[in-house]
Amino acid sequence: RKQMAQIRELVELPLRHPQLFKSIGVKPPKGILLYGPPGSGKTLIARAVANETGAFFFCINGPEIMSKLAGESESNLRKAFEEAEKNAPSIIFIDEIDSIAPKREKTNGEVERRIVSQLLTLMDGLKSRAHVIVMGATNRPNSIDPALRRFGRFDREIDIGVPDEIGRLEVLRIHTKNMKLAEDVDLERISKDTHGYVGADLAALCTEAALQCIREKMDVIDLEDDSIDAEILNSMAVSNEHYQTALGNSNPSALRETVVEVPNVSWEDIGGLENVKR
Known part of the structure; x- marks a missing residue:
């Protein structure tokens, strides 16, 4: 509930009532990063918020925009942002963002580096009056390029953890x-x-x-x-x-990935404690 209240504040207010931010003289947040374990409902939350606000919802699945052809991946990303701006107010949702925007110093692929640079440029180029919010989802927030996590890009990070x-x-x-x-x-x-x-x-x-x-x-x-x-x-x-x-x-x-090894230990392997062994 706390997370949903945060998301509504960061997404619904800028899209529905941008004049609130304008009257105070601050820019509304452009990007929100949702992180948490697989299956915790990150994509579902993004769709629900878009539905409640009546915003155009543009979903980008990270691996899907990757292309072997030079420049096509960046072109796919640009088209998505252009489409969202045309249909504003809108939400661009990038699922598995860590697959297309890993830390540049740790990747050998030139395509990934170009995509990160393109994403940075597109997010910086979003006009404050465009009424476009970018939401990203990942299971591994620390594997994303740090330049994307600074203020003005994905400047809000919300932990969608395991429910109580x-x-x-x-x-x-x-x-x-x-x-x-x-x-x-x-x-x-x-x-x-x-x-x-x-x-x-x-x-x-x-x-x-x-x-x-x-x-x-x-x-x-x-x-x-x-x-x-x-x-x-x-x-x-x-x-x-x-x-x-x-x-x-x-x-x-x-x-599921946690395997607990049970040691094969018997009483003969333990020294002393003769009274207990009886």
Whole structure:
């Protein structure tokens, strides 16, 4: 909620009421960098803000604008900014910005260096009256060229982190809104049991629980039939047991790459403590 309030302040106010900044005599922010783990909803937030403000939304997927042909990548970037200025008020959203704007001293590719330079030029060239906001999203903010992170470019950085228990409950309510749940499903309990889960993990958990429910009915469903008996469909509901099974089969994405090594140690390997060993 705090992050959403920040984004609304930095995006909605300049796009809807630019006179507020003009009357005080300051320039509104041009760029906002959203960073956080994969699946935390960075792209979704950008689309939601554009929808609420009624702004034209131009999405650039970092790897998509890369081209082998000399100068084409920069041309693609220029066209995006020109299109956004024509359709102002608008939001340019650059997803996976770290893939097109890495630190120039650490990259060997000439294309990446030229794209960073072009992006710097385009952001500096945005007129304060153009009503264009640039939003970037990344999982690795420290791998972006530092020149992009200074004031006047991506001068605001917002951490879209892992949701807390209340945030997880809200996400679960959204994903189960159209699901047929049994009476024993306690979303508050599930939100307590899903520490470390981001929005995408919770969506996957709900899907897995629904699949568990379908698997239970596979014995009475004839896949050769064109339709499934209405009685079977009416008897289906996702229960707490389905969710518990799904929890056992899923891991939060933040922990998937973490492997905990359990040492193979027995009592014989420990010296002393004879009374304890008994």
